[in-house]
Structures are given as structure tokens and as C-alpha cells.
Amino acid sequence: MKAFQFVEWQQPGQLRDVPIPKPGPGEVLLKVGGAGACHSDLHLLEAAAGTNDITLPFTLGHENAGWVEKMGPGATGFAPDDPVIVYGPWGCGLCINCRQGMENYCETPGKPSPGGLCGTDGGMAEYLLVPSTRYLIPLGGLDPREAATAHRCGLTSYHAVKRSMHLLGPGSMAVVIGAGGLGQMAIQMLKALCSATTVVAVDTSADKLKIATEMGADEALISGGDAVKRIKDMTRGQGADVVLDLVGVDPTLTMAAQVSRVLGHITIVGLGNAALPVKFNSPAKECSVASPFWGSIPELIEVIELAQTGKIKMLVEHFPLDSAAEAYHLLHDGKIQGRAVVTPNS
Numbered sequence: 001m002k003a004f005q006f007v008e009w010q011q012p013g014q015l016r017d018v019p020i021p022k023p024g025p026g027e028v029l030l031k032v033g034g035a036g037a038c039h040s041d042l043h044l045l046e047a048a049a050g051t052n053d054i055t056l057p058f059t060l061g062h063e064n065a066g067w068v069e070k071m072g073p074g075a076t077g078f079a080p081d082d083p084v085i086v087y088g089p090w091g092c093g094l095c096i097n098c099r100q101g102m103e104n105y106c107e108t109p110g111k112p113s114p115g116g117l118c119g120t121d122g123g124m125a126e127y128l129l130v131p132s133t134r135y136l137i138p139l140g141g142l143d144p145r146e147a148a149t150a151h152r153c154g155l156t157s158y159h160a161v162k163r164s165m166h167l168l169g170p171g172s173m174a175v176v177i178g179a180g181g182l183g184q185m186a187i188q189m190l191k192a193l194c195s196a197t198t199v200v201a202v203d204t205s206a207d208k209l210k211i212a213t214e215m216g217a218d219e220a221l222i223s224g225g226d227a228v229k230r231i232k233d234m235t236r237g238q239g240a241d242v243v244l245d246l247v248g249v250d251p252t253l254t255m256a257a258q259v260s261r262v263l264g265h266i267t268i269v270g271l272g273n274a275a276l277p278v279k280f281n282s283p284a285k286e287c288s289v290a291s292p293f294w295g296s297i298p299e300l301i302e303v304i305e306l307a308q309t310g311k312i313k314m315l316v317e318h319f320p321l322d323s324a325a326e327a328y329h330l331l332h333d334g335k336i337q338g339r340a341v342v343t344p345n346s
Helices: 039-045 144-162 181-193 206-214 225-234 250-258 297-308 321-332
Strands: 002-006 014-017 028-037 064-071 083-086 127-130 136-138 173-177 198-203 219-222 240-245 260-268 288-290 316-320 339-343
Touching (some): 002 321, 014 321, 028 321, 064 127, 064 144, 136 297, 144 316, 173 225, 198 225, 206 219, 240 250, 250 260
Parallel strands (some): 240 260, 260 288
Antiparallel strands (some): 028 064, 028 339, 083 136
């Protein structure tokens, strides 16, 4: 089969021929419908050799959905051709966090996960081997080629919003910094879960801010000092109850601190690898700062239910498998308006 693989440090991925995996006991072979191309893949591809403790080559793709192709011995609960989405953080299944469905916070280090997290082959290929049916969530009538981004993009945004729901009642404000794929989904999650809050989108791109407004943002602001002033004016000088930074670079984190509110939340989702400046008066007093990672299996089920009822949608650009390199090139240049999805079996 064909697979798009990470072969050499600081080099683009390559399309290669690899064997089709055979499912062993409890495993499932998935025919891949869609595999999302993520900025975290770019961080990995562009990293220096030895930065991550992984072995090359391996197949990229940690946002995966498709159809069950074959069940391994002892695997139950699904049948061939069932459309499913794959939960990505594969944990031990035994620690207290895994027992609660939070395998994203597995306490056992070094467990495999697909497409770059630990170097296990991902879904940017015609087939994906999944180690357990507990990682498969039924899609119902959703198309796997559209639903793939509901995992990393949708689940990450959902989890980030859900932790702050108690702050987002009538008269509240949430600021979403970064109106790309994650930001667009975060805006929709805020509207679906906390409809009474005012949602402000901030970005450097007018085109992305236009999409943010279409996705439900009440106000869209070009990043900079004027945006900070506007947010302060809208909140009578108090600042936003919740700030979601979907970028994570120095200017966005600085802005997050500037517009934070006393007893508010700053949630850092973006992997820009910058540091939040912290001193006595910044962020605001007792403002909680967190950097969540993905979400739980139960939360992914809830995300899929939101998608099935039409409460969230994703702006998706499809690329065939032999154009995966182009998808990453466009992603690197900021030319993907929503989310890029590679479709090995379109």
C-alpha cells in the first residue's frame, strides 16, 4: 500500500510503498477515509534530529477516520464497512486516568500513539492498524472524509472550552486568538456549549476573521493594540473571562495576558512553543493558566454527537494521498483556510 512517511529529519515527508498490516488478536484494520494534516506534524518534520525520541521512518497522520476493513481474532463490537473515527492518544488502559477514558493523560510513559506522537504508524496511508476497538467511535451517518478533523481539531477545542464552561454565563466574554482550523472549531464549541457568551475572534488574517464570523464569532478583530483596547472597552476594563490561545507564540501569549480577567482562564492550545510572561500584575490576579492536551474518549463521543446533530461543522480542504506533501506546504505557508485532510481512499 501507499503511505506518506516521515523519513528524514528536517525534510518533507515522502510517499512510499509499505506492507499492509495484518490485525492480530484484538486489533482492527481500518480502511482510511480521511487523515488530517496538523501543525503539530510540521513542528515534528521541522525539528532537529534527536529532538524527539522516535525512530524513523513512520507514517504520519494522527487525526484518522475510515471504515472497518478487518477485525483481528477476538475483536468485537464492530463489523466490516462500519464508519468510525479513531481516538488518537493510545494509553495503557490500566492506570486511573485511562480507566476514566482520559488516555490523553496516561500515567504509563512510552505508550504508542499514531502518526508522530510516539512514532507509531499513523493514518496517512491506505490502511491503519488500530490496537483495540476501545479507540473506535461510531460515526453513524457522518462521512469519514469530513469527520477526521473532529478528532484533534474538534476534540481539542471541545476539551479546552469545557474546562471553562462555569465561567461562561450571560454577560461573559471568550476571546479566541487564532482563527484557523482550531479557532474556527473553538468558536463553534463556545456557541454550542455556552450560547450566552460573547465570542471575540482575533487573527492577523482578514480572510480567516471573515470565516470566524460565519462560524459564529460575535466580533472579529485584527490582532494588535487596537484589539486589546476593544476587548477592554467591551468588558468595561475588566478583560475577558476566558482566553483561548490557539497559536502559542510570543505576541499571542502577551495579548492573552493583557486581556485576561481577574479569576479568569487562559488556555494555551497552540504549539508555538513560546512562554507566557508572568509577573505580579500579569496575567490578572488569580487567573488560571492551563495547557490541555487533546481530550478524553467520552468527550470525543460528545463531539461526534454535536457533529451528527449539525451543531458544529468543519471547513475542510481535501487532498489525495499523492498530494500530501502539497497539503503540508500550504499549511506551512498559512494558505489552508480551515483544515487539510488527506483522503487515501476517496
